[in-house]
Amino acid sequence: MSTTRKRIAVIGLGTAGSMAAWRLASRGADVVGYEQFGTSHDRSAHAGESRIFRTAYFEDQDYAPLIRSAKALWRQLEAETGTELLTLTGNLMLGEASAEMANVSESIDKFGVDAVAIPLEEARKRWPQHPYREGDVVVLDREGGYLRPELAVLKAARRAEALGAELRTYTPVEGIEVKADGVWVTAGGHSERYDHAVVTPGPWAGKLFPELAMLIEARKVVSAWFAGREPGAFDPAHFPCFVRATPREFYGLPAMAGNGLKLGLSGAVNRPVPDPDALDRTVPLDEVKAFRALVAESFPGLYPDPIRVSAYMEGYTRDGHGIVGRLGGEERITAVTGLSGHGFKLSPALGEIAADYALTGSSENTLALLNPDRFLATPTITENP
Numbered sequence: 428m429s430t431t432r433k434r435i436a437v438i439g440l441g442t443a444g445s446m447a448a449w450r451l452a453s454r455g456a457d458v459v460g461y462e463q464f465g466t467s468h469d470r471s472a473h474a475g476e477s478r479i480f481r482t483a484y485f486e487d488q489d490y491a492p493l494i495r496s497a498k499a500l501w502r503q504l505e506a507e508t509g510t511e512l513l514t515l516t517g518n519l520m521l522g523e524a525s526a527e528m529a530n531v532s533e534s535i536d537k538f539g540v541d542a543v544a545i546p547l548e549e550a551r552k553r554w555p556q557h558p559y560r561e562g563d564v565v566v567l568d569r570e571g572g573y574l575r576p577e578l579a580v581l582k583a584a585r586r587a588e589a590l591g592a593e594l595r596t597y598t599p600v601e602g603i604e605v606k607a608d609g610v611w612v613t614a615g616g617h618s619e620r621y622d623h624a625v626v627t628p629g630p631w632a633g634k635l636f637p638e639l640a641m642l643i644e645a646r647k648v649v650s651a652w653f654a655g656r657e658p659g660a661f662d663p664a665h666f667p668c669f670v671r672a673t674p675r676e677f678y679g680l681p682a683m684a685g686n687g688l689k690l691g692l693s694g695a696v697n698r699p700v701p702d703p704d705a706l707d708r709t710v711p712l713d714e715v716k717a718f719r720a721l722v723a724e725s726f727p728g729l730y731p732d733p734i735r736v737s738a739y740m741e742g743y744t745r746d747g748h749g750i751v752g753r754l755g756g757e758e759r760i761t762a763v764t765g766l767s768g769h770g771f772k773l774s775p776a777l778g779e780i781a782a783d784y785a786l787t788g789s790s791e792n793t794l795a796l797l798n799p800d801r802f803l804a805t806p807t808i809t810e811n812p
């Protein structure tokens with residue numbers, strides 16, 4: 428009996444798309460990927476040198492199994508490409524007792540995450556670079572560290588190609604139509620038929636699917652880099668990645684290759700981008716000054732003027748969890764999008780889930796909190812998580 432390989436289109440070869448293409452090609456699918464820019468670029472969500480990988484999760488404790496399978500796949504991609512992508516420095520979670528810190532503790536208890544609470548006095552000695560506040564809880568996630576996003580996307584895409592995928596760069600998809608005989612994808616005025624489409628357009632989701640425009644908001648996200656006053660004090664060997672949850676949320680990654688400590692701000696500071704094709708990548712001075720004030724107040728070991736600022740873009744849902752699964756119940760379209768500022772670490776596992784849906788019609792690996800159907804009752808963006 429002959430078996431026919433499924434022909435799958437992957438639309439958007441950024442973070443989720445490159446991983447989906449790799450997982451699909453690994454599993455024997457006939458993959459064609461479409462990307463409007465080149466393989467790995469700096470115009471949306473997967474650039475800026477580093478991304479935090481953490482396993483003690485404050486967004487929701489249920490992420491732990493997904494993070495575990497993502498970690499195994501990161502190691503697999505490293506082995507298949509001979510490239511270091513994930514470096515474990517540990518990740519510090521800092522903040523007063525709060526719902527977020529409770530999620531961190533629960534993920535440790537429930538899923539046996541390798542993390543430990545550090546007494547404040549010990550934290551002050553081990554990482555004097557941080558300002559601690561009375562009442563701070565400090566948790567060291569020993570499995571935390573950082574990923575190299577540009578390289579990871581590039582390597583996943585190249586690995587997919589080596590496994591037989593055809594990747595069409597500088598080829599924006601203009602339309603996707605489900606017909607009786609399959610999913611038709613149009614690019615450059617030419618339409619092709621597929622058995623299934625995996626849709627991974629990041630912040631452009633609403634442009635491809637008007638119904639997603641109501642669920643996903645594109646936002647500009649700024650990263651800023653700062654030089655340390657003492658040589659080496661913020662290098663990975665001395666300074667783990669961190670997320671501070673209170674009194675305001677921000678995060679940081681150690682200085683890589685002399686580039687300076689990287690900081691990012693979370694929440695409403697990340698301004699909406701009405702049209703992702705028209706992202707203004709300049710960083711206004713009020714935003715530069717907000718970073719400067721934060722560093723002046725929080726990190727005496729850093730010079731407060733950033734040595735570099737860069738703007739990127741991400742798609743956010745209103746509950747801060749991604750959209751992963753069948754779109755509108757349509758069996759031949761799987762969406763992985765709206766990853767809401769924390770999707771990079773999860774991306775190989777999300778690529779595997781997309782491959783599950785495309786090849787078998789369902790996935791045992793997904794999480795209920797990512798199900799697109801949760802928004803059907805109230806499909807509007809109302810707040811900035």
Ligand SMILES: Cc1cc2nc3c(=O)[nH]c(=O)nc-3n(C[C@H](O)[C@H](O)[C@H](O)COP(=O)(O)OP(=O)(O)OC[C@H]3O[C@@H](n4cnc5c(N)ncnc54)[C@H](O)[C@@H]3O)c2cc1C
Pocket residue numbers: 438439440441442443444461462463464471472473475477478479480598599600601627628629630631632635648649650691739740741742763764765766767768769770771772773
């Ligand atoms: C500054 C910043 C810091 C972050 N920090 C972290 C972190 O520390 N840890 C973490 O886990 N996550 C982090 N994130 C989140 C994470 O990077 C994102 O969730 C993830 O990269 C989103 O992946 P994506 O595939 O949805 O989007 P993208 O990676 O942007 O990919 C979408 C791709 O689709 C393409 N595309 C869109 N429309 C079309 C079309 N019509 N035709 C063809 N191609 C198209 C785009 O060009 C793009 O390449 C951060 C995000 C930002 C912006």
